[in-house]
Amino acid sequence: MAVLLLAEVTDGELAMDATAKTVTAAKSLGEITVLCAGGSAAAAGEAAATIDGVAKVLVAEDASLGHRMAESTAALIVSLAGDYEHIVAPATTDAKNVLPRVAALLDVMVLTDVSGVVDADTFERPIYAGNAIQTVKSIDPKKVISFRTSTFDAAGTGGSASIDTASVPADPGLSEWVEDKVATSDRPELTSAGVVVSGGRGVGSEENFALIEKLADKLGAAVGASRAAVDSGYAPNDWQVGQTGKVVAPDLYVAVGISGAIQHLAGMKDSKIIVAINKDEEAPIFQVADFGLVADLFDAVPELTEKL
Amino acid sequence: MKVLVPVKRVIDYNVKVRVKADGSGVDLANVKMSMNPFDEIAVEQAIRLKEAGQADEVIAVSIGVKQSQETLRTALAMGADRAILVVAADDVHTDIEPLAVAKILKAVIDEEKPGIVLAGKQAIDNDMNATGQMLSALLGWSQGTFASGLEIEGDHALVTREVDGGMQTIKVKMPTIITVDLRLNEPRYASLPNIMKAKKKPMDEKTAADYGVDVTPRLQITGTAEPEARAAGIIVGSVDELVAKLKEAGAV
Numbered sequence A: 001m002a003v004l005l006l007a008e009v010t011d012g013e014l015a016m017d018a019t020a021k022t023v024t025a026a027k028s029l030g031e032i033t034v035l036c037a038g039g040s041a042a043a044a045g046e047a048a049a050t051i052d053g054v055a056k057v058l059v060a061e062d063a064s065l066g067h068r069m070a071e072s073t074a075a076l077i078v079s080l081a082g083d084y085e086h087i088v089a090p091a092t093t094d095a096k097n098v099l100p101r102v103a104a105l106l107d108v109m110v111l112t113d114v115s116g117v118v119d120a121d122t123f124e125r126p127i128y129a130g131n132a133i134q135t136v137k138s139i140d141p142k143k144v145i146s147f148r149t150s151t152f153d154a155a156g157t158g159g160s161a162s163i164d165t166a167s168v169p170a171d172p173g174l175s176e177w178v179e180d181k182v183a184t185s186d187r188p189e190l191t192s193a194g195v196v197v198s199g200g201r202g203v204g205s206e207e208n209f210a211l212i213e214k215l216a217d218k219l220g221a222a223v224g225a226s227r228a229a230v231d232s233g234y235a236p237n238d239w240q241v242g243q244t245g246k247v248v249a250p251d252l253y254v255a256v257g258i259s260g261a262i263q264h265l266a267g268m269k270d271s272k273i274i275v276a277i278n279k280d281e282e283a284p285i286f287q288v289a290d291f292g293l294v295a296d297l298f299d300a301v302p303e304l305t306e307k308l
Numbered sequence B: 001m002k003v004l005v006p007v008k009r010v011i012d013y014n015v016k017v018r019v020k021a022d023g024s025g026v027d028l029a030n031v032k033m034s035m036n037p038f039d040e041i042a043v044e045q046a047i048r049l050k051e052a053g054q055a056d057e058v059i060a061v062s063i064g065v066k067q068s069q070e071t072l073r074t075a076l077a078m079g080a081d082r083a084i085l086v087v088a089a090d091d092v093h094t095d096i097e098p099l100a101v102a103k104i105l106k107a108v109i110d111e112e113k114p115g116i117v118l119a120g121k122q123a124i125d126n127d128m129n130a131t132g133q134m135l136s137a138l139l140g141w142s143q144g145t146f147a148s149g150l151e152i153e154g155d156h157a158l159v160t161r162e163v164d165g166g167m168q169t170i171k172v173k174m175p176t177i178i179t180v181d182l183r184l185n186e187p188r189y190a191s192l193p194n195i196m197k198a199k200k201k202p203m204d205e206k207t208a209a210d211y212g213v214d215v216t217p218r219l220q221i222t223g224t225a226e227p228e229a230r231a232a233g234i235i236v237g238s239v240d241e242l243v244a245k246l247k248e249a250g251a252v
Helices: A016-029 A042-048 A063-068 A070-083 A093-105 A209-219 A227-231 A297-307 B037-051 B068-078 B098-112 B131-139 B192-198 B239-248
Strands: A002-006 A031-038 A054-061 A086-090 A110-114 A122-127 A132-138 A143-147 A162-165 A175-182 A195-199 A222-225 A252-256 A273-278 A291-294 B002-006 B009-011 B033-035 B057-064 B082-087 B116-120 B142-153 B156-163 B166-173 B176-180 B203-207 B219-225 B234-236
Touching: A002 A016, A002 A070, A002 A093, A016 A031, A016 A086, A016 A143, A031 A042, A031 A063, A031 A070, A042 A054, A063 A070, A063 A093, A063 A175, A070 A093, A070 B131, A070 B142, A086 A093, A093 A110, A093 A143, A093 B098, A093 B131, A093 B142, A093 B156, A110 A122, A175 B142, A195 A209, A209 A222, A209 A252, A209 A297, A222 A227, A273 A297, A273 B239, A291 B239, A297 B239, B002 B037, B002 B098, B009 B068, B033 B037, B033 B068, B037 B057, B037 B068, B037 B116, B037 B176, B057 B068, B057 B098, B068 B082, B068 B192, B068 B203, B082 B098, B098 B131, B116 B131, B131 B142, B131 B176, B142 B166, B156 B176, B234 B239
Parallel strands: A002 A031, A002 A086, A031 A054, A054 A162, A086 A143, A110 A143, A195 A222, A195 A252, A252 A273, A273 A291, A291 B234, B002 B057, B002 B116, B057 B082, B082 B203, B116 B176, B142 B176
Antiparallel strands: A122 A132, A132 B219, A175 B166, B009 B033, B142 B156, B156 B166
16 A cells, blocks of 8 residues: 655755654555655655655655645645555644645545554544544545654654656646745754743743743753743744644653643643743643742743753 | 635533543533634634625534534624524534535535635644635635735735744635634624624524535544543752752753
8 A cells, every 4th residue: 555645845845854753654554655845846855765664755846836835735646646545744734734625625534633543544633632532443545644743753764765756737826825924943943842941921021031042042942832922922923832833742841931721731741751830839730740840930940041 | 795604613612621431532511612712713804804894794604513503693793694504413422524514615605605714723622624625625716724814805815824934925816715823813702782683693504414415424433532641740849959850850
């Protein structure tokens, strides 16, 4: 059985971590062909060919595929779908945008944010903000799946898969890209970072968020935020961790001034070690924290930064 | 232009869900239910389009059990003009899959011919994030997902999307399907007089069979389990103790 894996490609560059984790998630399903699509995708294709477990790489380059517009990307995947029983991708915003469209065009259901593979038809996925894990068996002839990358390890590199070119269907002409406002960051990427330091409403202001960033830099960590912090303008939206933001599972997650609402826990409770710093000892975050410190974050965070 | 807004009745977002002991699902008996939070944002945006003179009529649609009419009344109280209830399940524990919902919505759209559909980006119960995209595919329309900004300009819409690296703005051809993200707007509360008025607004009741849609699930649920519980943690007394514990655990 064959698997078509949509690689995460941004501005011609392969997101190695997300793609390699998806290779691990999908390897028991069959021989993997990775599809790299974009305005430019050749370099991404070469990088994808080095992932262990990849049998073949398809490169699809066309202006209509730049910025991965859903309509053109879905048309491409559907044109290739005949040869594959599983069509998979990492559960990024790109894949969440395009995969359900692919599934409906094939008249099959989509399985999103899959966290476990039982067999070729049976999968586990979290529901209700991660408060229950559902096991589902698909009766569809093709399975369209996005994988929650935080639950899988990245496959290694050293492979040398063959690279082919895929032909690109005509642009349906329904949408066009206008502009990107990319948040620039020198810090590790949130979903693949080994350490994440997150701030919540308790941080109080955008200026005070510098405390969180200093601690993060000391730990070589990515910076996260709760919805409250993002809504209040303390942090950009792409830092949001939770049910509707990013799902992370780093080795160490430090939650500062975050109460621990259900929706936030959904995005971080699979972290290996959770540290909570909060002045409210009743805060729900302490129920999932391995180490909790009941203290004013304005005293504790600078002291912690200094002593590490 | 008509605006169509699909709304879903889900467990209230503040309720801590309980998995049934026999693993058959989540216990929804006697649990507070509400409108899916993302759908409130979609309803609010539809009403704002009407208030701005860009839409003439706002139609709310819900698919599921009969009690979903409460959710539709909420949408009517917020300002929707009329509602369509499609009864497709007898029991609150039966969640109709996004593919079937999209097929029913397509049939409603074929009848109503809205110029734009505003849906939530995901339902907080099944966390699928799929219905809007599937609907767009079935109609052959454009899609603007995870919208935090929306401007309609003649035959197209400018949509600002929340994507992994920041924000992206795209231009989509109308008619279109937009799925809304948390930051698009702040939904209004329904006032008491509007709640009373909403009781007199029209609500059509239909069934999935009226639209010829088969709602049999493609994904058979074989079990529902509690997530693995975390081992109890400890409260440390000082920053020094925290640093020591983290070093001991090899975390720093």
